[in-house]
Amino acid sequence: MFSSSQLDGFTPSQFANSTPSPARLSRETQGLVPATVKMISEASQSGDEKSNFIIDGVDVANVTAVGMAFNKNSRPSDIRFQLDDGTGRIECIRWVTEKIDTKEMDAIEDGTYVRVNGHLQSYQGKKQLSAFSVRLVTNFDEVTCHFLECIHFHLQNSKAQSQGAALAPQRADSSFSTPVRGASNAQQPASTNDFSMQYNSDGLKSFDKLVLNYLQQPSNIDREMGVHVDELSQQLKVPVAKIKDAIEFLEREGLVYSSIDDYHYKAVEGL
Template identity: 30%
Template sequence: MWNNQGGGFDGGGFQSPGGFDTPQQSQEKKGRSRAQNVLPCTVAQVFNATHTDDKFYSDETEMLQVTIVGLVRSVKETQTRLDYEIDDMTGPPIEVKQFVDNDESIPAEERVPSMRENTYVRICGHVRSFGGKRSVVAYNMSPITDMNELTCHMLEIIHSHAFNASSGQNMNQTSYGGDNNMSMNQGSYNSGDSGNILGLTPLQNQIHQVIKNNPSDTGASVVSVCQTLRGIPEKAIKDAIDFLSSEGHIYSTIDEDHYKATDG
């Protein structure tokens, strides 16, 4: 796929930690961080991840959900599961399991089709270990129809690494691009987690952190978020909350004015 001897971008092969394939915080000595979205990675990264208390860590970042792009080497079908061997040339093939309901009573058009051998696919799933053997339990698999997606996947890995490394550094001030170009000192609230979510604006990340750090069982109220982020227009905060809710980063609790973070 890329280089069967390279194991990624650092030329280290399977024995290396995977080079750029590990999004992480630069503050390694301050404790492990938690990936807040789907983590792009290589097969080598999965095999080299640290396994502690049923959790997997690539360097200091917890691997909650991963996405891998690779070649289907083999397929085994049963009524309840599809077993694959996926190879991305960074290490030995990894076993990927997809649980399905393909009973004979299910109409053919409703059954989950298996991926064909010798085709490239994207897998989204969770890393698991059973009997010392690591695998990925997939909740979504899709064929690659544009080979540019392979290159895009590697760029996503590099970007995630660079982004998490830079976002791990403490920033003295975060700017909000409103009409008055107002800025809010990060010290006005305790983030508790220096990691930002890819694709969110600074304001959306700030609001997500405020909601995530609220210890209440009912979650953070919209009023309390506005009080915490004084100086930012209420409409801008409510618009950001609506966006975070629609994207699945937060969810309402007792009513539409109280929210908790899905990764809290």
């Protein structure tokens, strides 16, 4: 798909000597971590009770990857394909439990660019992704942006390792932080101005956390289609534009993802 010279700039090893701002190393499980296939293939298993993988010293359960789909194989129970991002290939499995799962995969053909959000696992010694979201990439800036996010993730954690940061669980800064479930104020009305500069312990502004809490309610987690931005606007009593700003931030942080279209969103599960 890509030549090695085209993608040398995107492999984590090329940036090990860069000097970004220091970041604290975290062994705490992150949200949705941007990764290349090379990063995934080099991940080691943590060996603890969570059976997560370690990428750049960070416990990782769920990843987001971008590449081209190949060798699509549809079966009644699942749809499998290979994801190639130029750094390697990995098998992806989308289990078919609802009609919406089949509809999502109908648009995916061999040779199309896709974004896969999924749970990283190992089967018979080979790593694979159990996908909970697969969607077409329609803006190719997304491919470049994804690789930049992978570079950023690698740099902020490898820099902390090189500085001898302690491996005790702590936040690696606000990026890719883990959602916190069960807040009781998820549906309380809030004015736009109430949350302008308030941050809580996990680095989220209060309004962003309010949106996340609503998406993390069990009834919303169980909704296959996700929650529409209009519903969030009505329930939280703020303009749709404010909701979209919060969603955009949470999506960058790897805490939520779009489901059937750009108006329906779900919180990341399995943390």
